[in-house]
Amino acid sequence: MKKISVILMGCGGVGRQLLQHIVSFRSLHAKMGVHLRVVGVSDSKSLVVPVDVLKEELDDELLSEVCSVKSAGSALTTLGALGKGEYRVFNGSESRRETEGIAQLLGKSTGLVVVDCSASSETVEILTKAVELGCCAVLANKKPLTSTLEHYDKLVLDPRRIRHESTVGAGLPVIASMNRIISSGDPVHSIVGSLSGTLGYVMSELEDGRPLSQVVRAAKTLGYTEPDPRDDLSGMDVARKALILARLLGKRIVMDSIKIESLYPEEMRPGVMTVDDFLQNGIAKLDQNIEDRVKKASSNGCVLRYVCMIEGSSVQVGIREVPKDSPLGRLRGSDNIVEIRSRCYKEQPLVIQGAGAGNDTTAAGVLADIIDMQDLFP
Amino acid sequence: MKKISVILMGCGGVGRQLLQHIVSFRSLHAKMGVHLRVVGVSDSKSLVVPVDVLKEELDDELLSEVCSVKSAGSALTTLGALGKGEYRVFNGSESRRETEGIAQLLGKSTGLVVVDCSASSETVEILTKAVELGCCAVLANKKPLTSTLEHYDKLVLDPRRIRHESTVGAGLPVIASMNRIISSGDPVHSIVGSLSGTLGYVMSELEDGRPLSQVVRAAKTLGYTEPDPRDDLSGMDVARKALILARLLGKRIVMDSIKIESLYPEEMRPGVMTVDDFLQNGIAKLDQNIEDRVKKASSNGCVLRYVCMIEGSSVQVGIREVPKDSPLGRLRGSDNIVEIRSRCYKEQPLVIQGAGAGNDTTAAGVLADIIDMQDLFP
Known part of the structure; x- marks a missing residue:
């Protein structure tokens, strides 16, 4: 033994x-x-x-x-x-x-x-x-x-x-799969993914026309968010994952090199506003803007997703319009998805999808x- | 070194x-x-x-x-x-x-x-x-x-x-992912997959209303099939893959335990009919039956896929109706897909998808x- x-x-x-x-x-x-x-x-x-x-x-x-x-x-x-x-x-x-x-x-x-x-x-x-x-x-x-x-x-x-x-x-086999791709000499061209169960849930709920404030409050009640939901909404958690994937690809970058879109503005950040104040008064002020973006996306046949995108030297995390009828667009609830494009997975990406959260x-x-x-x- | x-x-x-x-x-x-x-x-x-x-x-x-x-x-x-x-x-x-x-x-x-x-x-x-x-x-x-x-x-x-x-x-990381699931003590409940690039191509072409004989002849011309396309159409290749996955899960089975649906009847098998005879005269006789099945599936909101299904002690490979609007139903061309359900991937399966053929x-x-x-x- x-x-x-x-x-x-x-x-x-x-x-x-x-x-x-x-x-x-x-x-x-x-x-x-x-x-x-x-x-x-x-x-x-x-x-x-x-x-x-x-x-x-x-x-x-x-x-x-x-x-x-x-x-x-x-x-x-x-x-x-x-x-x-x-x-x-x-x-x-x-x-x-x-x-x-x-x-x-x-x-x-x-x-x-x-x-x-x-x-x-x-x-x-x-x-x-x-x-x-x-x-x-x-x-x-x-x-x-x-x-x-x-x-x-x-x-x-x-x-x-x-x-x-x-x-x-x-537990999704993302890193294990990337390590296999890398060691087989198959160069990764790009990675696009939805890597936050919380933001995945929020984005797919928004799609159904519910206001951001309501969705986030419900998510917190369901235990889907961190105690302070801004820890999810800041995009920092997704940015950390993006940084880990980018470094695995050999990119010599730090957190500051990543373009991160936060879902709330500076003036609502922790320290300036308490969690309760943010949830009761702050977040509702963001509803209209998000609703407009959801509608605009919808008119293009798209939905909004909070994604991580790694391509060349660029690493970004933020809201993107993606076609409703794409693997990312069809994603519902807290499932994660990663699409990897490489020499071997060029026309169609390698897709890994499934539960991306839970102890x-x-x-x-x-x-x-x-x-x-x-x-x-x- | x-x-x-x-x-x-x-x-x-x-x-x-x-x-x-x-x-x-x-x-x-x-x-x-x-x-x-x-x-x-x-x-x-x-x-x-x-x-x-x-x-x-x-x-x-x-x-x-x-x-x-x-x-x-x-x-x-x-x-x-x-x-x-x-x-x-x-x-x-x-x-x-x-x-x-x-x-x-x-x-x-x-x-x-x-x-x-x-x-x-x-x-x-x-x-x-x-x-x-x-x-x-x-x-x-x-x-x-x-x-x-x-x-x-x-x-x-x-x-x-x-x-x-x-x-x-x-190269799809199917076995590596299964080994991770198994070693982490997460019991696999079922595996459903489309594991033949050739049959994947055939099935998605049928969906567009083309006759089987035409699709198979075209696939052969494009080099998508074995020299004798019956090697693909017999389902034996998919059955071998199913057997490998089932044995990986610890099932003590042999090829004879697998229920295999062949796309051509016994009287058209190699030995009885030459490849040329099969392609010129044999296969066209199968068109009507497949066309009927495609239409029946379509009236149920489904498409036909040649799938491998492992659940409990049952291992089967054959044509199944799957919802048009499911990962399997949306599969096009020669991509492979595997859906694994386990304790950790219960509500939604772990999905691995991408190019499943090519040197x-x-x-x-x-x-x-x-x-x-x-x-x-x-």
Whole structure:
């Protein structure tokens, strides 16, 4: 049985779902000859590890307990003594130091995958350090990959040792497919996609004549948006995905090089306006303009979509009119779609479409990434 | 630089394209830290190898010469002394013995990928032998994977050491995506697809009211069909793809378990009727029935598609009415499409669509498979 040691950063919805998947699919993975050995779980404050990371792992009972504790909104320090094995909890800067110690210990011996399911911009330091120490990295977190080029270069130093399928389109096989295209010498000419479940939902609802303000309020109630819906409406999340795809294609760019269309104006930005104020008073002022654009598009046989477009050196995200009768135009709800054009996919693009959001799908993508790295382990 | 030794079986369109890709993308692969070292090329009669496979490889000049010779329809024995290195040519049973010798020599030392780009049912023996000897296998050839379960089990003994993306949908990332879904513990509920470029073309042309006989004759003239179009119309090619996908899902089935609808009746089969007789007299007798089915489908808002359907223990290939306004119904020309439903892709399927035929795309899929196995090499 091949043992893959894993340390998880981030105990939000995706991280907890990943732990549950790891526990649930033990027998499936055993059949594949693989055992996932969880040797650390951390949230933003604490890290839980077995007493001896070389010989022990966090057992399934403890992993389930971690999920319950975090799901109830409690701190890792409140963990009971439920697991069969003993464990230790480190806090604050000790937590970071201990993670690095484990990376040092396992990186070049048995191997270690550092998994980032957080939404933090703080993990990039420990990730680059871990990669430097010979560890593998799997990310659902977009921020480390959309930081400076210097950080990026360090992270992808050995591209075989970093995977991040779930940063774009959740579990959809977008990155895996792009890596295949790239390694087969098929040059990518362009990528066009709808990569935000939230904005996908908003755009397809607008099409039915509902005002933007109403659609966004409903989306927030349904839990489709971030707590502050402006985090979606700003286009920043889509821009991060676009940057990740563009960098994968070898483009040496940073966030500032991307032309981003925000769905709200500067004067309604967080800091100037509270979330409540934005939803109650601000956003309604944007209804008319969007309604006009929807109508104009419709008169051209088109609908509006919030898309990411990568072509040559240009990377843009924003609203575009697309033909009603095109794969992008037919997209409904929160599905994602990516159209890749290359030498092999010239007349018709390679299209990948499906659920692009959700903890289950995102965690499944992370798990597939980990399993796919098994040949790097002794 | 990581060296991946490769031996190619099959010098038809796909095999030659693969050799050209290998030569063309040397610098790309060098940047990725990989060098593809071709240590053997064989057609059905002969095998060309360097004098010392441990130290030498077939150089790019010789590989280009192999492509020219085979492209002109000549035998490998007519190769000139163009390459810088020396090489040897083995014929008949010696060729097979020599291939096995190389597998024995390299399998467990530097590693070897045996690539099958032939269309032969004879390669399964040497492939299973090579896998047994520790080699990797990459297949564009469907036949070894659709032989007996005994052969299949031997081939996939270590699933990490066999790849066969190009057996289904050419270079489309269907198998890679399915492997990700499977390894993440997401159970596949069903697969529906249009997996034949030829039948895709035929079906979308029928939709426009043209008679079957005319469409098939035109397809043959355009080079879209096999030399005997009945090889496409029998549905056997699609059935092989369906069997490969079903076995990937763990189903223990053989070709005989698949319900296959042939587009021509028994009395028009090869052996009973010549190709010319079939095209001039036979096929026109099928026009009326197909026209009636097309009309009936149309009155239901549907079109006909030749699809592969896998669900539970049932695997079927044949003509189905599908809604005009569905991804399958909208498919035109020779594009392939696969819709996968699973726990993660339940309400809407995961859709993968694009060019599913052509030597370039198929060879690109083979090349991506080889590169993707690099971690298995020292």
